[in-house]
Amino acid sequence: MSLSSTSRTRLTRHAERGRTDRADLYAVLDTGLVAHVGLVRDGAPVVLPMGYGRAGDTLYLHGSTGAGWARALHGAPVCVTVTHLDGIVYARSVFDHSMNYRCAIVHGESRLVTDPGETDSALKAITEQLSPGSWSYARLPTKRELAATTVLAVDLAEASVKVRSGGPGDEPEDVAAGGRWAGVLPVQTSFGAPEPGLDLETGVDVPAHIRDRRG
Template sequence: MRTEKLLSATERTNHRRLREQGSLDPEDLHSILRAGFICHLGVVVRGSVMVVPTVYGATATTLYIHGSVASRSLVEAPDASACVTVTHVDGLVLARSVFEHGVNYRSAMIYGVPRLVEETEEKLEGLRILTEQSAPGQWEHARQPNRKELAATSLLALSLDEASVKLRFGPPDDGDSPDAEAGIWAGVLPLTTAWGAPQNAPELDPALTAPRHIAERNGKPLGSRG
């Protein structure tokens, strides 16, 4: 039996268009966040809207975001709201008519007021989460940040309390329309992203090879954690 509460339905997260693609299941949100490591952070910087692509790491309750420009803005306006989006494209939905074309996708929008992470212990933990989101095993493999590097790094924390999720999957929806008799091909063109073979840095000692946690990702799809 599920015990986790449904996602919040607020003025900003209510599904008004294509409601059938909306989800209030928190597991859909967590699945979308687990499957990637790049987000787009929308903030207002000195009166102008800016959308910054950056890396993130997620826990069950918090999104940690690497962001220097956004951090400067939040220092100036600490109570300013932000919006973070994460989207995965799974395929093109090619119908019999252009009007019915679409995209299979998974998307999350998280709203809230980010806070600057300044306490050393939480900052280190947030950076660990962010690093492990994209390259599991790398935090223990590489040298971790020293005090100077930590001071030069900006990290934001955003609660997952207010989030909106939409998903679409499956074939075109025009199978029972008059266009179905037109003899035009229709279907889905899937899109997958996979990791390639590790490429050594040019100055690397030839005797050194990629560690197991990196080498074993060759050929695996984006979002896989093994």
């Protein structure tokens, strides 16, 4: 199934980097940890980092009911961007320096989630995106906690995916001139050793879903 092509998702620069398969969108979203969420307040853009989750063709965000951005987003246009940086591309020329990356940009209007069943699956998706295994290991939300949480949905109906990979694209004359190294310095995200909380009682081992987590 292909992604939509609209005036907002059609790539005007480096169209060869575009990916139009829905599986590519899922791949970028499902391996991310932080989304950068754009909204408009008083005519100006605001970009906030936050966790997110996906269930089928819906992306979910959540926040405190006291958060101004969450109130501002009810039914409002929103842009959700998830970016993976994979490498620094060192070219022979400054001009051809670049980055290798995978990026998904979702455009839509946010919808306030009020159905208890959808709220539950949305919070599960957000929790499992941030911390796979936590939904079955940790204590689940109480009614009071649910009442303090705003959940917003964005349909994955209009989105673009852009990927750059591979080495530098130097000009032929720069390659011919020789003498300068050119290539890619990979950028990797990984997890360190788990650090127990200061208030953790003795005798509680790090569970496997945290101990064995890989980036």
